[in-house]
Amino acid sequence: MKTLIVEDDASLRKSLETAIRDLGGDPRGVGTARLASDALRESPPHLLIVDITLPDGDGLEILREARQAQPDLDAIVVTGSSAIDHAIEALRAGADDYLLKPLRPAQLDAVYKRVAERRRLELELDELRTELQETGRLGEMVGRSKAMQGVFESIRKVARTAAPVLISGASGSGKEVAARTIHRLSRRAGKPFVAFNCGAVSPTLIESELFGHERGSFTGADKKRVGYFEEANEGTLFLDEITEMSAELQVRLLRVLEEKSLRRVGGNQDIRVDVRLLSATNRDPEAALREGKLREDLYYRLNVFPLSLPPLKERREDVALLAEHFLREIDHQEKSGVRQFEPAAIELLKTRDWPGNVRELRNMVHRAYILTEGDTVRSETVRGLLSNGESKKTSRKTPPAIRKSGKTSQARR
């Protein structure tokens, strides 16, 4: 692991270099903040070990600079044992861990191995991401079109970070699937993924659903309830149809995001939450901003990384891959043994505009599956479904798999 050591004491710097080399690392040491900046630019490391106190600057500044240029960098700060406040400040500035001086070899060993192991897993995940992308899949997402390859590349990059993502796209274009994929490819993958649809719950209930409530806080609150924010602690919370949230609630959401703590409805205790927020809208986010559907301050908080999903008609070349993928998925559930499409059936599917997008295509494949006898979906079946316009009439009304009380789904792993 390429490691940059920034330590002003030359002898300690050399000793750290020797220790890191012995642990299997590839160290480079510098003694000043200026040299550290140069080294970060010339040869970006995987790991930065930086002393907080430097003769010509502040180690935390180096850390911030490095983090900005390289969000997936691992960083360890070194500080005197009498300066524990510095260590806390360093963790807030984005350090992954800290070491107290005088250094203890066992502590360095444990911290370095933890970072190295995380990095190894990260590389494995990266390889998996690339492999899936090459086969036209990324998590639950499917597509070989240029547009989707761009989306996959963005997801691959943003999944590694903790940045909030605002996903936009037409209804049925796979916003929740994209959010789930980001979660599954992130460091939070082992923690809960909680999805909540703000548009499917009455505005008066959203607050208690999101933040929870204490017993007796309002009529009907006969027991304490933990909100989705708390359920998603250490994991990811996906808020769909974010523009349907009232302005008042948007202010409250913003406060929770800024303070990383919340208060249940009727409660008087602040509860710390560590949640990565992914949000989505089927509106143009900037238009929602202009129309006052989304507060400007919240918009900038949510839209650190925008992700736009193309409608299916703009990636017709993915229709065959998607249809085959859905057929396999449906056969796995239904087990009727329908395994393939006749080539002409696929060609017919490619001619449609799919106003209900991927969701509509999936429903159409499911209907064709039900109507098929034997192992092959025939073009007559597809033609029949397309010509009677059934898909167009029903697809938009068909809800996604689970949609109860606004909570679209919830996965805990």
Add this chain to the structure above:
Amino acid sequence: MGVEEVAGRSVEPAKLRRFLHDVSAPLSAVALNLETASRRAAKGEDPSPVLEVAQRELARCFELFERGRGELLGDREAEARGNQR
């Protein structure tokens, strides 16, 4: 500015922090090099070069300790003498 006690004498916290900071670098180097020496010996490699570094760092640590202690306590003695005059 507040004061703290070292060897029954009061010293400025900033000077004390500086002293601890100075001494902690060679102390860290000693610990790291002893660990490296032990690892190398366990692997059948020659630990003597890193043990020499550890020895030098230990000597530097003593030197810094004595100098720092002298500065910390010596200042107060000088100050006390000044006050007496």
